[in-house]
Amino acid sequence: MRFAALHPRLFEALVSAGILLGSYVAARLLSLLFAKVFARVAARTPSTVDDRLVVAWKRPLTYLLFLVGAYAAAHRLPVEERALRYVDRVLFTAAVFLVTLALMRGFSLLTEWYLARSRAAGSHALATEFAPLFSKLGRVFISLVAVTILLEHLGVNVSSLVVSLGVGSLAVGLAAQDTLANMFAGFTLMLDRPFRVGDRVQLASGEMGDVEAIGMRATRIRTGDETLLVVPNSVLVKERLVNLTQPTRSLTTKADVSVGYGADLGVVKALLVDAARSSALIDADRAPSVAVQRFGDNSVDLQVVFWVRDYMDQGACRSQVLEAIYRGFVEANIARPLPARRIIHEGAVPEAPDA
Numbered sequence: 001m002r003f004a005a006l007h008p009r010l011f012e013a014l015v016s017a018g019i020l021l022g023s024y025v026a027a028r029l030l031s032l033l034f035a036k037v038f039a040r041v042a043a044r045t046p047s048t049v050d051d052r053l054v055v056a057w058k059r060p061l062t063y064l065l066f067l068v069g070a071y072a073a074a075h076r077l078p079v080e081e082r083a084l085r086y087v088d089r090v091l092f093t094a095a096v097f098l099v100t101l102a103l104m105r106g107f108s109l110l111t112e113w114y115l116a117r118s119r120a121a122g123s124h125a126l127a128t129e130f131a132p133l134f135s136k137l138g139r140v141f142i143s144l145v146a147v148t149i150l151l152e153h154l155g156v157n158v159s160s161l162v163v164s165l166g167v168g169s170l171a172v173g174l175a176a177q178d179t180l181a182n183m184f185a186g187f188t189l190m191l192d193r194p195f196r197v198g199d200r201v202q203l204a205s206g207e208m209g210d211v212e213a214i215g216m217r218a219t220r221i222r223t224g225d226e227t228l229l230v231v232p233n234s235v236l237v238k239e240r241l242v243n244l245t246q247p248t249r250s251l252t253t254k255a256d257v258s259v260g261y262g263a264d265l266g267v268v269k270a271l272l273v274d275a276a277r278s279s280a281l282i283d284a285d286r287a288p289s290v291a292v293q294r295f296g297d298n299s300v301d302l303q304v305v306f307w308v309r310d311y312m313d314q315g316a317c318r319s320q321v322l323e324a325i326y327r328g329f330v331e332a333n334i335a336r337p338l339p340a341r342r343i344i345h346e347g348a349v350p351e352a353p354d355a
Helices: 003-008 008-043 048-076 079-121 125-153 160-176 177-192 232-236 267-277 309-333
Strands: 200-203 207-213 220-223 229-231 242-243 249-259 288-295 300-308
Touching: 048 079, 079 125, 160 288, 177 232, 220 232, 220 309, 229 232, 249 267, 249 309, 267 288, 267 300, 300 309
Parallel strands: none
Antiparallel strands: 200 207, 200 242, 207 220, 220 229, 249 300, 288 300
16 A cells, blocks of 8 residues: 555556456456357257357457456556547447457358258258348448447447438338339248249249249249249239149149930949049049039030149149040940031022922
8 A cells, every 4th residue: 555655656557457467367267268168068059050159259258358357457547538538449449349240250150050950941942042131231230330339439420321321221212112022022932931942833824833943033933834934022922822832742633524415424433533543643542533514515524533642743644544534435435425516507598399
């Protein structure tokens, strides 16, 4: 205490040096704690994201603890208020930089973890498309918040800057409203997942194809004639869409058949069921069914319903069933009705009766 009374400035300087040295030791201990304790705890969890977070946050948090000690040490130094404010600004800027760096690293790791998890689940198409966008938007948002906090601390009025950014964002939104609508529709598709890459879908317009890629603006569908159909995401969200792949790959298939009046319907129905069962592509767990649809002008119309095991084989399976029906009709001597028309000529002169 006598030394402090005799040399107060030197004593404050020694105390500041002690605080700075203590903060350095505490930072080293925190680094060791990250390396030994937190790393071991993270290694026990099944996920690897916490292990990577420990590695990513080790240096920034260690340096941040040292800055706290440096701030306390600086305020014990017998210096002028002007110099102290300058030191505070430097330390605050460094602290904001470290916190921003830690948040960016954590956000990037979480984005990568979500992308890897989506790939493992087999639903990575939209995640692959939007993960880079999310990562960039997150980094921009974190940077803007950090810059705003830093400018406010330095005494800069950011209200006018925020207003300018708001007006500029409104102008951009109005100019690109269709693009933004498709982007938000893409977000909806990513969350709702009505279909995935590889699924066969049928649009409200009747077009059908396999989903090849789901982008930020549009979805690409490859049709059966090997053409690429590009559909805006907003259209897919608004209109009705049929997913032929979900919930199973089985698909109901129908075939219409007509027989003449007088045919034995019991024999015809048994023949149709046998023809449907003859294909190796049908779903054997579901029995085919036959029903009379209507009585036509010169025929009895029937419909056979069967289930294809895989929607990709619908065309081949239907062809095989129709061929089996034709062969069965020929073997059973069941004739298909032919259309008949009676033509009457108006104004024709009737023939004279024979004398």
